[in-house]
Amino acid sequence: MGEDLKFIMFSLGHESYGVDVDHVNTIERMMPITRVPKTPDFVKGVINIRGSVIPVIDLRGRFGLEETEYTEQTRIIIITINDIEVGLIVAEANDVFDINSDLIEPAPELVGGIEAKYLQGIARLDDQRVLVLLNLTEVLNKNEIVQLEEFEVTK
Amino acid sequence: MSSDQYLNMFIDEAKEHLQHLNDNVMKLENAPDNLELVQEIFRSAHTLKGMSATMGYDDLSSLTHEMENVLDLVRNRKIQMSTFIFDVLFNSLDILEMMLSDIFEGGTGKADVTDIVSALHMIVVKNIEEAHNIEINQGTENTAAELDEHQYSVLQRSLESKQVFYIKINIDEGCLLKVARVFMVTSTLERNGEIVKITPSTDDIEQELINNELLLYFISDVDEKTLKHEILNISEINSIQIDVVDHHFLEEHFVDMQQNKTENEEKMNEPKKQKKLEKQPESHSEPEKQQVSEKQPEKHSEPEKQQVSEKQPGSHFEPEKQKQPEKHPEKQHVSQKQPEKHSQPKKEREFKKKNETENKLKPKKQRVPDKKSVKTSSNRTIRVDIDKLDTLMNLFSELLIDRVRLDVLSSEIDRIDLTETVEHMSRVSGDIQNIVLNLRMMPVESVFNRFPRMVRDLAKSLNKEVELMISGADTELDRNVIDEIGDPLVHLLRNALDHGIETPEERIKSGKSEKGILYLSAYHSGNQVFIEIEEDGRGIDKEKVTNIALKKEIISKDESQTMTEEQIHQLIFSPGFSTADKVSDISGRGVGLDVVKTKINSLGGQIHIDSKIGEGTKFSVQLPLTLSIIPAMLVRQGEEKYAIPLTSILETDILQKQDIKIVHNINMIEYREKLIPILFFKNIYDIPGSYDPAEYNIVILQKGDEKLAVVVDEFIGQQEIVLKSLGNYLTNIFAISGATILGDGQVALIVDPNALFK
Numbered sequence: 010m011g012e013d014l015k016f017i018m019f020s021l022g023h024e025s026y027g028v029d030v031d032h033v034n035t036i037e038r039m040m041p042i043t044r045v046p047k048t049p050d051f052v053k054g055v056i057n058i059r060g061s062v063i064p065v066i067d068l069r070g071r072f073g074l075e076e077t078e079y080t081e082q083t084r085i086i087i088i089t090i091n092d093i094e095v096g097l098i099v100a101e102a103n104d105v106f107d108i109n110s111d112l113i114e115p116a117p118e119l120v121g122g123i124e125a126k127y128l129q130g131i132a133r134l135d136d137q138r139v140l141v142l143l144n145l146t147e148v149l150n151k152n153e154i155v156q157l158e159e160f161e162v163t164k
Numbered sequence: 165m166s167s168d169q170y171l172n173m174f175i176d177e178a179k180e181h182l183q184h185l186n187d188n189v190m191k192l193e194n195a196p197d198n199l200e201l202v203q204e205i206f207r208s209a210h211t212l213k214g215m216s217a218t219m220g221y222d223d224l225s226s227l228t229h230e231m232e233n234v235l236d237l238v239r240n241r242k243i244q245m246s247t248f249i250f251d252v253l254f255n256s257l258d259i260l261e262m263m264l265s266d267i268f269e270g271g272t273g274k275a276d277v278t279d280i281v282s283a284l285h286m287i288v289v290k291n292i293e294e295a296h297n298i299e300i301n302q303g304t305e306n307t308a309a310e311l312d313e314h315q316y317s318v319l320q321r322s323l324e325s326k327q328v329f330y331i332k333i334n335i336d337e338g339c340l341l342k343v344a345r346v347f348m349v350t351s352t353l354e355r356n357g358e359i360v361k362i363t364p365s366t367d368d369i370e371q372e373l374i375n376n377e378l379l380l381y382f383i384s385d386v387d388e389k390t391l392k393h394e395i396l397n398i399s400e401i402n403s404i405q406i407d408v409v410d411h412h413f414l415e416e417h418f419v420d421m422q423q424n425k426t427e428n429e430e431k432m433n434e435p436k437k438q439k440k441l442e443k444q445p446e447s448h449s450e451p452e453k454q455q456v457s458e459k460q461p462e463k464h465s466e467p468e469k470q471q472v473s474e475k476q477p478g479s480h481f482e483p484e485k486q487k488q489p490e491k492h493p494e495k496q497h498v499s500q501k502q503p504e505k506h507s508q509p510k511k512e513r514e515f516k517k518k519n520e521t522e523n524k525l526k527p528k529k530q531r532v533p534d535k536k537s538v539k540t541s542s543n544r545t546i547r548v549d550i551d552k553l554d555t556l557m558n559l560f561s562e563l564l565i566d567r568v569r570l571d572v573l574s575s576e577i578d579r580i581d582l583t584e585t586v587e588h589m590s591r592v593s594g595d596i597q598n599i600v601l602n603l604r605m606m607p608v609e610s611v612f613n614r615f616p617r618m619v620r621d622l623a624k625s626l627n628k629e630v631e632l633m634i635s636g637a638d639t640e641l642d643r644n645v646i647d648e649i650g651d652p653l654v655h656l657l658r659n660a661l662d663h664g665i666e667t668p669e670e671r672i673k674s675g676k677s678e679k680g681i682l683y684l685s686a687y688h689s690g691n692q693v694f695i696e697i698e699e700d701g702r703g704i705d706k707e708k709v710t711n712i713a714l715k716k717e718i719i720s721k722d723e724s725q726t727m728t729e730e731q732i733h734q735l736i737f738s739p740g741f742s743t744a745d746k747v748s749d750i751s752g753r754g755v756g757l758d759v760v761k762t763k764i765n766s767l768g769g770q771i772h773i774d775s776k777i778g779e780g781t782k783f784s785v786q787l788p789l790t791l792s793i794i795p796a797m798l799v800r801q802g803e804e805k806y807a808i809p810l811t812s813i814l815e816t817d818i819l820q821k822q823d824i825k826i827v828h829n830i831n832m833i834e835y836r837e838k839l840i841p842i843l844f845f846k847n848i849y850d851i852p853g854s855y856d857p858a859e860y861n862i863v864i865l866q867k868g869d870e871k872l873a874v875v876v877d878e879f880i881g882q883q884e885i886v887l888k889s890l891g892n893y894l895t896n897i898f899a900i901s902g903a904t905i906l907g908d909g910q911v912a913l914i915v916d917p918n919a920l921f922k
Contacts, residue, residue, distance in 0.1 A: 043911040044804065045890070046849035047898045055890060055903055055911045060562040062888040062903040062911050093892045149893065 011110030016132075018106050018140060019086060019099040021069050022077060026099075027106065027132070027140045034087040034094070036102050039079050051076075056096060058087060065096035071148060072123045090145045106140065108132045113142065174219050175268050176547065181212045182260055186617045189253050192245065193620075202239040209235060212260075221273040224263050230284035231256050237288060252283050254621075315361050315381065319414055322383045326357075328409040329388060333378040336400040346378060348398045356391060357384025376402075381409070550643060553604055560593075560600050561886040561905065567593050568907030601793060605640035608686045608695070611650045612637045615657060615684060622661050629668050629679040630661060636686035641693050645787055648767055649695070652760040656697045656783050657682070659757060664701030664781050674778065676700065688789070692811075695785045703777040706732050716741065730869075733773035737761040765918065768794075768811065770868065794887060796904075797863070798880035798912065801845045802853030805912045807885050807904055812917035814864040814871060816879060821858050833873055835864065842873040843920060848899060853877070865917045872920060887914065 016027030017036070035058070042054040042065055051070030055062050065085060070076045077100065084102040088095060116128035129142040185208045192201045209232045216224035231253065237243045259280055267273040319328050331353075335345050353359055360381040384391065388406045395404050407413075567590055574586040612634055623630040641649070665671075665680035672678055683698040709732055713719045718738045719727070735741060739758040764771050769787035788794065788811060796807040797816070824842060825832050832839045842862065846853060860875045885904040890897065901916035 041910055043903070043913065045894060045897060045900065045913065046851070048894065052894065055894075055913075057905050057909055057911050060558045060565075060888075060905065062890060062905070064891060064893045095891075095893050 011112075013107045013109055014113075016106050016108055016140065016142065017086065017102065018104060019084070019102040021072075021074070022100050025103075025138060025140050027108070027142045028086065028088060028097075028145060029142075030105055032088045032090050032145055034089055037085040037087060037096070039083045039085065039098075053098060056085070058096075061094070063087060063094050063096050065098060067098045068148075069098075069100075072127065074123075088145060090149060093149055095149060106134070108134075108140065116141070170219070171267075173547075174215055175264065178212060178215060178224075178264055181208045181215075182257065182264065183613055184208045185212070186257055187613060189250065189257065190616050190620060193250055196245040199239055199241075202235060206232060206235040206239055216273075221263070221267065223274055223277050224260065227256055227260060227277045227281055227284075230281045230288070233288045234284050243287070249287055252280065252287065254617075256280050256284065316414060318360055319381060319383070319409065320411065322360075323409070323411060323414070326383050326385055327387075328360075328414075329380075329382045329384065329391065330407040330409050330413070331378075331380040331382055331391075331395075332405040332407075333380070333395065334402040334404070335376045335378065336402050342376075345398065345400055349378065349395060349401070352394050352398065353380065353382055353384075353391070356386045356394070357382055548603075553600075553643075557600055557604070557886070560596060563593060564597070564886070565905055565907060565909055569909070572907075602640075604643045606643050606646050607638045607640050608646065608649075608693075609637040611646055611653060612684065612686075614650075615653075618654065619657060619661065619682065622658065626661060627667060628661065628665055630665055630682055631679050632682045632684060634684045639686040639688060639693060641787065642789065645693075645767060648763065649785075649787065652763045652785070653684075653695065653697070655757065655760045656785075657684070660697055660699045660701070660781070660783070664699040664703075666702050670702075693787045693789055695787065696782055697785075698780065698782040700780040703779055703781055704733055704736065704773070704775040705777060709733070709735050712741065713738065730773070733775055734868075736773075737771070768809070793884055795882060796885045796914065797882055798906075799845070799863070799876040800878040800880055801849070801876050802851045802855070804849075804851055805880065805906065805910070806845070806849070806915050807883075807912050808863060808865075808915045808917060809901075810882065812865050812867065814866045817862050817864065817873075819860045819862045819873070819875075821860060833862075835871065835873065838871075840864075840871045840873055842875065845874055845876045848874070848920065865920065867918050867921045870921050874920070885912075885914070 015030040017030050017033050018025055018027050020026065037056075037058065040056055042056055044054040045052060045064070051067050053065045053067050053070075055064050057063075067076050079098070080100070082101040084099055085096040086099055086102060088097060112132045112134075113130040114132070116125045116130050118125050123141070127144055127147050129144040132140045132142060134140060185205060188201050188205045188208070192198060192205065195201065209228050213225045213228035213232060216222075216228065234243075234249065234253070238245060238249075243249070259275060259277060263273045263275045266275070322328055333349060335342055350359060350362065360383060362381075363379040382391075388408065392404055392406055395401060567586075570586050571590065574582045615634070616632055619630055619632040660682055665682065666674070666676075668678035671680065681700050683696070685698075686693065686695045688694075706729065710719075710724050710727070713735045714721065714724055718735060718741060737757050737760070741757070761771055764785055764787070767787060769785060771786070772784045773781065774784070775781040795810040797810055797813055798805055798807050800806075819833060819842075823833055825834070825839070827839065831842045833842045834840075845851065855877060861877065861879055862873045862875050863879075864871055864873050866872075888903050888905065890900070890903055899916050899919040900913050902914045903911050904914055906912050
């Protein structure tokens with residue numbers, strides 16, 4: 010029997026995703042964002058969370074999906090990983106789920122248009138729902154931002 | 165966790181002591197006869213030794229121990245300081261520093277100290293032999309509190325009804341206010357009984373002629389344990405040893421003393437006898453010791469060990485006591501030295517008898533440092549983790565934002581009592597802002613204080629004579645700036661020593677005094693701090709600089725024709741530039757000055773050079789007072805707000821659209837009879853918006869001699885802004901140096917004006 014892991018569940022539209030609760034600082038409602046020039050499109054800007062200035066990225070945009078309008082349900086999940094503090098814009102954020110590590114399977118090549126390298130795995134819940142678990146380190150990989158920037162310059 | 169905490173404390177304090185040692189040894193080098201300094205050095209070395217032994221860094225402590233032995237001889241005038249001793253001392257300090265930085269980096273602090281230890285040891289041994297005779301002559305009159313007839317009879321009588329104790333108290337060597345401690349001890353005792361005899365005498369105590377040991381005869385009803393407990397409650401008391409006195413003890417002691425006196429007079433030169441005598445009074449009291457249970461002191465090296473085990477843990481000075489008796493118990497000369505070391509007051513009194521004139525100076529001399537230490541101890545400080553100050557700063561800036569909101573709200577609601585409350589809060593928070601900012605300020609002294617030593621060593625290795633004069637070391641700077649400014653200053657000082665100041669021969673030839681003078685000064689001006697490094701050396705040879713720059717293709721022939729003096733001087737900051745004909749260890753590899761300039765620019769500072777050939781060079785470094793709160797101009801472009809640091813803004817102006825000229829495809833305007841480029845804010849930062857008036861609001865920015873104009877939609881106003889970083893995710897964003905939070909809680913980005921000059 011594997012250990013129970015806690016995940017925050019959120020959605021980016023249709024699929025449900027999870028991030029390890031240890032990395033999550035807070036979940037905020039949508040708030041005014043200050044645009045930061047000369048950054049990739051998915052970097053929406055910076056926000057003020059209790060005196061700290063934190064960059065915000067649109068997770069759909071980050072995965073190359075079409076960005077959707079923000080609604081009342083839109084949330085910013087503030088996470089910290091490897092000394093990097095970032096806000097992730099998600100369509101909706103739900104509860105904390107306990108998932109037994111035995112239930113986590115390796116991710117297939119592509120889930121909902123997201124490449125496998127951004128995923129830690131997928132978990133099948135009791136009610137037949139599938140939770141896609143994100144590999145945050147890769148999601149926030151800065152080298153990739155640099156590549157994207159170069160791409161934008163050349164284009 | 166907890167040992168980590170101690171480790172940090174240890175490293176901090178050890179560094180301080182080392183710095184102190186360095187400073188004072190330097191001072192001593194200039195005034196070798198100053199015994200006060202030797203005392204101070206001794207004290208620092210001793211504390212350092214105790215600390216490192218407590219932390220288990222044996223090499224550190226054994227090295228400091230040997231240093232201490234040498235210093236002890238110096239302060240007791242047994243040896244004269246010589247260049248050799250100074251060199252050895254400096255060497256030891258270097259090794260200590262090495263070990264310490266090893267510890268800091270997580271190492272064990274181990275190092276091969278055998279060479280230096282034996283060098284130190286040599287000094288000690290060689291001189292002990294020389295000092296042998298003198299020492300014996302000075303001999304000790306007693307170790308115990310001797311009794312005169314009156315005291316003897318008082319004690320005899322008291323024995324009938326009460327208990328008499330012979331008390332030996334050891335005061336912490338690091339104690340700054342020994343007199344106060346002694347007073348606390350005596351008053352504690354007097355509450356419990358009567359002090360018959362105290363050594364050193366009350367006169368000596370008042371004159372602050374006390375070492376660490378206090379000997380008392382004490383009559384009391386209270387039992388020994390309570391006494392002990394009460395006295396150990398007084399802080400900085402290392403140990404106490406209480407012996408119960410009976411008739412036998414008294415008799416022996418009284419007689420002893422008589423003998424002692426006669427023998428002293430007759431056979432001053434016989435060391436062994438004296439040694440025996442010193443021990444006698446105590447060894448006779450042995451029978452009683454048994455009653456007293458836990459301890460049976462007086463058997464030379466054992467008592468000290470015994471005390472150690474009884475002492476409160478955490479006392480820093482135990483290891484020494486443990487070590488000394490163990491180390492040299494049999495060596496004749498050392499054991500002679502020891503009693504004297506432990507009972508210094510007596511020695512001082514000896515001096516009194518021996519040499520009246522000297523003695524008159526001595527108490528005074530002694531009191532001076534003590535007064536100083538009184539002063540430092542009243543200057544109470546605590547150490548605070550810089551992270552805590554950062555957090556405080558963050559919290560405070562949030563409070564500032566809320567305050568602005570409250571201001572707005574209260575003016576909307578317009579109720580007198582609310583307005584008054586908000587106004588009062590504003591005043592208080594203004595005061596807090598000052599304090600919070602001040603908390604982060606540190607005197608540049610913490611950077612400057614390592615320079616004298618560095619300059620001395622460098623000058624020596626370059627065979628130059630240099631006097632370093634420092635002024636304004638108390639000038640305060642933000643802690644972040646202090647952390648960063650050290651290395652650039654080291655580079656500049658090295659450069660001044662190596663390239664600026666000439667060798668003594670050259671100086672004499674050009675009619676200067678052989679000693680070069682290096683001024684290092686710091687002062688505030690406006691919102692800036694200036695640090696200047698000035699020497700009276702050879703000055704910068706403009707022709708030579710230009711030629712080298714041409715040769716290394718840093719500038720073109722055309723450029724060299726039109727350059728101003730300042731521009732030529734600035735060439736030495738170009739990467740790869742070096743005027744040195746030969747590469748030396750110290751500088752001249754062409755790395756350094758360009759790094760200095762980059763560093764200072766990155767701190768938001770600037771560096772200027774003034775130089776006259778044959779007369780010297782002055783580097784002046786201009787730095788912002790603080791990196792955390794800066795004055796800025798808020799501007800609006802489209803719907804976005806940006807902050808431009810005021811330090812870069814020359815002025816704001818209004819410009820007619822048609823005044824923009826296009827030169828070589830670049831937009832230029834005429835500004836004070838010169839053409840300067842003009843940029844549009846919306847283009848720099850890709851800000852959407854189609855507003856295009858006939859009159860432009862422009863900001864003139866400057867960087868050194870360069871200027872440029874930037875067009876913005878609107879000036880919002882000047883404001884003190886709190887600098888925030890954008891974090892680790894967004895790094896290296898073009899022309900943005902950070903962010904700040906505005907009164908409405910929104911984030912505004914801070915423009916990096918230097919990036920706009922290309």
